[in-house]
Amino acid sequence: MDALEAIRKRRSVRKFTGQAIPKADLETIVDAGRWAASGSNRQLWDFIVVTKRETIVEFVPAAPWIVQAGAVIALVLDPVTRWWVEDGAAAIQNMLLASTALGYxxxxxxxxxxPREEQFKALLGVPPEKRLMALIPVGVPAEWPQREKKPLEQVIHWEKF
Ligand SMILES: Cc1cc2nc3c(=O)[nH]c(=O)nc-3n(C[C@H](O)[C@H](O)[C@H](O)COP(=O)(O)O)c2cc1C
Known part of the structure; x- marks a missing residue:
């Protein structure tokens, strides 16, 4: 699957089969995250790959459907840089696209x-000064939603707004 196809195919998938994901695929997904752009190339991110079922169930308060994910990747950022949110968003999007390209x-x-950041940080042993920005559940899809997007003509502007 090429990059443009993965971009168009990606959707938020919230139904999984519960199957495990090979470690090599999880490494490929995290690797895509670490190739993302970051402000001044600081790369102040860490990726926690959670595959143990007993840990994944602890994320249920954030998303009840997460229990069926094969793995959950927690993205940790160091907020010392003023670009940490943008850096994290770039890494997340790369991982979503890599997951899509691999069929997950x-x-x-x-x-x-x-709202449960402190609880999840304690669970995962994240140092107090770091931020736990997002959880990325990844799984074999049981359903692939078809959400529509605004048409290009509605959002594209040439030369001026
Ligand atoms: C910053 C951000 C936060 C989000 N937080 C959640 C969330 O907490 N729970 C969830 O189920 N989806 C979350 N989403 C996914 C959005 O609901 C989803 O991207 C949006 O509905 C569009 O659907 P699509 O991803 O299938 O295109 C989040 C997306 C973004 C970009």
Missing amino acids: GSCWVEGDAL
Whole structure:
């Protein structure tokens, strides 16, 4: 699958079969994350790959459907750089696209994880000064949603707004 195809195919997948994901594929997905652009190339990110079922169930308060994911990647950023949110977003999008290209479903879980950040940081042993930005559940998809996007003509502007 080429990059443009993965970009168009990617959707937030929230139904998985529960199957495990080979370690090599999880490494490929995280590797895509670490190739992302970052402000001044600081790369102040860490990726925690969670595959143990007993840990994944602890994320249920953020997303009940997460229990069926094959793995959950937690993205940790060091907020010493003023670009940490942008850096994290770039890494997340790369991982979502890599998951899609490998045939897995994934989802950017941030809004529902943020209120439980301290709880999840303690669970994963994240140092207090770091931020746990998002959880990325990855799994063999049981369903691939077809959400529509605004048409190009509605959002593209040439030369001026
Ligand atoms: C910053 C951000 C935070 C998000 N947080 C959550 C979340 O907490 N839970 C969730 O299920 N989806 C979350 N999503 C996924 C969005 O709901 C999803 O991207 C949007 O509905 C568009 O659907 P699509 O990803 O299939 O194109 C988040 C997406 C972004 C970009």
